[in-house]
Amino acid sequence: MRAYLYVSLILLVIFGGISGYLYNKFSVLANTDFSPPPVTVAAATARMETWPSVLQAVGTIRAVNGANLAAEASGEVTNISVASGQEVEAGQLLLTLNDSLEQASKRRAEANLVLARQLYERDESLIKQKSIPQSQYDRSRADLDAAVASIAEIEAQLDNKRIVAPFAGRVGIIEVKAGDYIDSGTSITTLQDLAQLEVDFSVPARHYPELRAGLDIALRTASSEQTFAATLQAVDAAVDTGTRNLALRALLSDSEGLLPGMFAQLDIDLDQARDVVTLPETAVTYSAQGDTVYVVTDDGEGLLVMPRVIRSGEVRDGRIEIRSGVESGERIVSVGQNKLYRGARIVLEENPADFTQ
Numbered sequence: 001m002r003a004y005l006y007v008s009l010i011l012l013v014i015f016g017g018i019s020g021y022l023y024n025k026f027s028v029l030a031n032t033d034f035s036p037p038p039v040t041v042a043a044a045t046a047r048m049e050t051w052p053s054v055l056q057a058v059g060t061i062r063a064v065n066g067a068n069l070a071a072e073a074s075g076e077v078t079n080i081s082v083a084s085g086q087e088v089e090a091g092q093l094l095l096t097l098n099d100s101l102e103q104a105s106k107r108r109a110e111a112n113l114v115l116a117r118q119l120y121e122r123d124e125s126l127i128k129q130k131s132i133p134q135s136q137y138d139r140s141r142a143d144l145d146a147a148v149a150s151i152a153e154i155e156a157q158l159d160n161k162r163i164v165a166p167f168a169g170r171v172g173i174i175e176v177k178a179g180d181y182i183d184s185g186t187s188i189t190t191l192q193d194l195a196q197l198e199v200d201f202s203v204p205a206r207h208y209p210e211l212r213a214g215l216d217i218a219l220r221t222a223s224s225e226q227t228f229a230a231t232l233q234a235v236d237a238a239v240d241t242g243t244r245n246l247a248l249r250a251l252l253s254d255s256e257g258l259l260p261g262m263f264a265q266l267d268i269d270l271d272q273a274r275d276v277v278t279l280p281e282t283a284v285t286y287s288a289q290g291d292t293v294y295v296v297t298d299d300g301e302g303l304l305v306m307p308r309v310i311r312s313g314e315v316r317d318g319r320i321e322i323r324s325g326v327e328s329g330e331r332i333v334s335v336g337q338n339k340l341y342r343g344a345r346i347v348l349e350e351n352p353a354d355f356t357q
Contacts, residue, residue, distance in 0.1 A: 038303075038345040041336030043296050044280050048328040051316065053272040055210070057248075059201025061221075061262045064251070065167045065193035073097060073160040074183045077176050084173045088165045088191070095176070095188060099161040106154045113147040120144040169193035197255040199230060199264050202245040210270045211235050217250050218267040221258065229253045232268065277326055278319040283334040284312055293322075294340050296331040296348075303346050305333055 075097035082094050123140040126132045165171075172190035176182055199219060203211070217230040229252070236247035250266070252258070285292045291312045294305040310325030326332065333340065340346070 036345075038347040039336065039339045040347045040349055041294075041305075041333045041340070042349045043331045044283060044334040046277050046279050046322065046326045046328050046330045046332055048275055049278045049319070050273050051276050051278075051314070051321070053210075053270040053274060054314070055203060055207055055268040055270055057201045057203050057266045057268065059199045059250075059264050059266055061197055061199050061252075061258055061260055061264055063169070063192040063194065063260045064196040064198050065169060066191070066260055067166060068190050069094070069163055069188045071097065071163065071182050071184055071186045071188060073157070075099075075161060075181070077178050077180045077182060080174060080176070080178055082171050082174070084171060084189070086171050088168065088171055090165055090168045092165045093162060094165060094171065095163040095174075097161040097182075099158055102154055102157045102161060106151065106158065109147065109150040109154055113144075113151055116140070116144040116147040163188060165191055167191070167193055192260050194255060194259070197252045197258055197260065198233070199250050199252065199266065200247065201250070201264075201266055202240070202243070202247050203268075205239040205244050205246045208235070208239075208246055210272070211246075211248065211268075215271060216269045218269070219250075219252065220265045221262050223262060224257050226257070228255070228258070230266070276313070277322045277328050279322055279326065279332055280334045281315055281318055281320045283332045283337075284310070284320055285337050293326060294333040294337055295326075296333060296346065303348065305340050305342075305344055305346055307340075307342055 077095060078098050079096040080094070081096070082088055082092070088094065120140040120143070123132060123137045127134065127137040169191045170193075172192065174189045176186070176188055182188075211232070213232055213234060215232040217232060219228040219230050220226075221228075230250040231253065232248060233251045234249045239246050279293070283293055285294075290309045292307050293310055295308050296303055296305055298304075308325055311323045313321030313323045315321070333346070335349075
């Protein structure tokens with residue numbers, strides 16, 4: 001019995017020690033705070049701003065004076081008087097077609113004109129003396145008129161054999177060579193006056209009440225980082241029945257560095273300022289379920305964040321319009337949202353500009 005008593009005491013001591021150890025261990029764990037540490041983020045305050053109403057569109061730049069030059073008559077190219085890319089004056093000869101047949105016809109017509117004028121002048125003196133009948137005088141006068149008209153007809157044919165610049169500008173790539181035979185209507189080159197450019201574009205017809213000549217337009221192209229100023233010149237008098245779009249045309253104030261045919265993006269100032277709540281663009285998290293921001297609140301124990309679904313609008317200069325969901329003056333997390341969840345504790349970064357996610 002004494003042996004059993006010793007064994008029981010030993011077991012009691014062993015299991016008592018184990019129980020005491022486990023009790024202390026679980027007591028420490030029970031008192032330990034397992035909540036995650038606060039997340040360091042940057043925040044911005046939603047503010048009210050006045051934004052102009054802007055309508056965006058895309059268009060094509062054109063020259064106010066621009067034309068694709070083509071031959072009015074067929075024939076062999078005998079002379080090209082300009083080079084591709086050359087600046088020319090209005091009326092300057094660009095290209096000549098073979099006009100030998102017309103030149104020969106003109107010489108014959110000039111000889112006929114000389115004879116017709118001599119006969120007319122002779123008959124004019126004779127009719128005064130009543131030496132010839134009136135019918136002979138009328139016939140000589142008609143022959144003179146016919147000879148003059150024949151000269152004018154041949155000169156018109158000769159003009160069709162010459163391509164001249166209808167206005168001053170820059171010649172494009174010349175598409176024919178000396179010796180080529182071309183048909184009537186064959187494209188020869190393009191002539192563009194780069195001093196004054198315009199842009200043609202269209203917008204949905206529902207914007208018609210907001211549009212009028214004189215509105216300011218900011219224009220950008222892929223070829224330049226510069227923003228060009230333009231003025232709305234004309235609004236079409238009818239809507240395209242196929243697209244239900246309304247055609248418009250604007251005149252550029254400065255066209256340096258632009259060429260006809262370039263694609264342009266336009267911001268049309270509708271001259272209707274409006275007040276909007278804005279946030280830094282980085283404050284909005286985009287998802288298929290909706291745009292979300294994290295609102296900073298204080299529950300007395302510290303700062304925490306709560307997600308809120310918003311409706312966003314335009315983006316300008318790094319700030320985004322908040323159409324609903326955020327009021328002016330609320331603090332919103334602007335950097336570090338990828339670490340957050342509902343009710344997460346946060347610490348605000350004192351230097352947001354130096355903060356990285």
